[in-house]
Amino acid sequence: MADYIVKDIALAEFGRKELNIAETEMPGLMALRDEFGETKPLKGSRIVGSLHMTIQTAVLIETLVVLGADVRWASCNIFSTQDHAAAAIAQSGVPVFAIKGQSLEEHWDYLDRSFQFADGPNLILDDGGDATLYILLGARVENGEPELLDVPTSEEEIAVFAQIKKRMAETPGWFTQMRDQIVGVSEETTTGVHRLYDLVKKGQLPFPAINVNDSVTKSKFDNKYGCKESLVDGIRRATDTMMAGKVAVVCGYGDVGKGSAASLSGAGARVKVTEIDPICALQAAMDGFEVVRLEDVVSTADVFITTTGNKDIIRIEHMREMKDMAIVGNIGHFDNEIQVAALKNHKWTNIKDQVDMIEMPSGSRIILLSEGRLLNLGNATGHPSFVMSASFTNQVLAQMELWTNGKAYKNDVYILPKHLDEKVARLHLARIGVRLSELSKEQADYIGVTVEGPFKPEHYRY
Numbered sequence: 001m002a003d004y005i006v007k008d009i010a011l012a013e014f015g016r017k018e019l020n021i022a023e024t025e026m027p028g029l030m031a032l033r034d035e036f037g038e039t040k041p042l043k044g045s046r047i048v049g050s051l052h053m054t055i056q057t058a059v060l061i062e063t064l065v066v067l068g069a070d071v072r073w074a075s076c077n078i079f080s081t082q083d084h085a086a087a088a089i090a091q092s093g094v095p096v097f098a099i100k101g102q103s104l105e106e107h108w109d110y111l112d113r114s115f116q117f118a119d120g121p122n123l124i125l126d127d128g129g130d131a132t133l134y135i136l137l138g139a140r141v142e143n144g145e146p147e148l149l150d151v152p153t154s155e156e157e158i159a160v161f162a163q164i165k166k167r168m169a170e171t172p173g174w175f176t177q178m179r180d181q182i183v184g185v186s187e188e189t190t191t192g193v194h195r196l197y198d199l200v201k202k203g204q205l206p207f208p209a210i211n212v213n214d215s216v217t218k219s220k221f222d223n224k225y226g227c228k229e230s231l232v233d234g235i236r237r238a239t240d241t242m243m244a245g246k247v248a249v250v251c252g253y254g255d256v257g258k259g260s261a262a263s264l265s266g267a268g269a270r271v272k273v274t275e276i277d278p279i280c281a282l283q284a285a286m287d288g289f290e291v292v293r294l295e296d297v298v299s300t301a302d303v304f305i306t307t308t309g310n311k312d313i314i315r316i317e318h319m320r321e322m323k324d325m326a327i328v329g330n331i332g333h334f335d336n337e338i339q340v341a342a343l344k345n346h347k348w349t350n351i352k353d354q355v356d357m358i359e360m361p362s363g364s365r366i367i368l369l370s371e372g373r374l375l376n377l378g379n380a381t382g383h384p385s386f387v388m389s390a391s392f393t394n395q396v397l398a399q400m401e402l403w404t405n406g407k408a409y410k411n412d413v414y415i416l417p418k419h420l421d422e423k424v425a426r427l428h429l430a431r432i433g434v435r436l437s438e439l440s441k442e443q444a445d446y447i448g449v450t451v452e453g454p455f456k457p458e459h460y461r462y
């Protein structure tokens with residue numbers, strides 16, 4: 001039986017064509033193939049990947065393979081897979097389990113399948129922390145905390161708990177074995193990184209972790225410039241609505257919020273921002289955005305986007321007050337930023353995949369994108385290749401470090417050193433014709449750095 005689950009393997013040829021184009025826009029990954037393709041530093045590694053199965057991720061997967069890794073893959077979101085990308089990867093012989101529009105049950109089943117190497121995996125490459133959570137939660141249940149599975153509080157928990165029970169019944173002791181043979185995890189996103197620091201605080205992280213998100217060349221690029229291009233792309237593909245002149249509210253002005261506000265204002269929308277952090281609120285105001293409370297604009301704005309990584313941002317009482325045909329979407333990692341569960345007993349009309357019209361008791365309707373899941377990947381194709389190259393170059397460097405040097409680390413969360421961050425940026429300059437100036441020795445001495453870098457102290461914030 002084929003060791004993959006994709007929508008249609010016949011899409012592989014289309015996927016391959018787009019993959020070939022993406023490679024020309026992903027210079028960081030291609031440079032790593034050139035630099036390490038012969039020495040194969042990932043030889044012997046068996047990597048479970050849980051990250052949006054897109055064309056860009058396909059280039060990441062093939063880079064890991066060129067560097068010697070054995071790889072199995074699942075997507076980290078039920079709507080983010082690009083079926084032609086998954087097909088191309090399956091065709092290349094890498095087991096992948098991902099379909100755009102899979103159910104929550106399938107999400108956890110596919111994740112479980114991505115762990116099924118003959119000898120088990122030894123590394124996790126995670127986005128949002130689901131792969132890490134699956135193993136660590138299962139291991140805790142196996143090791144005397146069965147009550148953890150007693151009261152699921154969400155559809156998400158019902159699905160993951162069911163999958164854990166199924167795996168425990170089929171292979172007793174499996175989670176503990178997996179936990180003990182994983183040598184490390186690299187984590188892609190803000191929300192997954194929160195989960196890792198939380199595990200460390202509770203003394204529950206059993207292996208070292210590399211926080212890829214907080215490489216400067218990740219969060220200050222992907223989260224910001226990536227969303228700047230992909231947010232409005234998602235809204236347009238979903239709704240074809242005229243953006244210019246509309247009033248859009250962006251909840252949260254962190255890296256994703258900054259990119260999202262720029263995306264909307266670049267399209268001509270009049271953007272307002274909500275924040276809880278005075279520093280980010282001041283940044284938003286000084287970038288020219290009105291900073292408001294959601295309740296003050298909820299009945300007059302046209303578009304609402306959550307970017308906080310926090311829960312219950314747009315609540316049922318807000319949606320009930322919105323004007324007819326307001327567009328509501330989320331670009332943060334999880335769908336709990338919008339209280340979608342509270343809408344379940346309302347009248348839903350499906351317009352097309354990942355676009356629903358929901359009628360409020362008052363008769364007014366909202367358009368909900370991707371059922372509240374991250375809309376740039378649900379309604380469009382996520383960030384462009386170039387910016388994902390920077391993110392994924394950090395991912396590959398993190399995997400190499402964990403595999404070749406993991407024993408040097410404690411069970412804590414680490415960020416890649418600044419010289420590697422600068423290397424990632426440097427690998428992306430030629431593609432866009434950037435000519436870097438060079439320091440003289442005297443200048444380097446004067447500002448206290450070396451001619452080769454790093455060019456900034458650790459405390460510098462970019």
Ligand code: NAI
Pocket residue numbers: 189190191192219222223226227251252253254255256257274275276277280307308309310313331332333334374375376377383
């Ligand atoms: P961040 O921490 O830089 O920004 C979040 C902001 O939301 C913070 O400034 C915080 O003060 C604010 N916030 C928190 N609670 C709030 C509330 N109740 N009301 C208003 N503002 C509030 O995080 P970042 O990097 O911007 O990531 C945000 C989310 O987006 C995370 O879940 C992350 O994983 C996800 N993400 C999604 C991407 C995508 O392509 N869809 C790409 C990168 C990250």
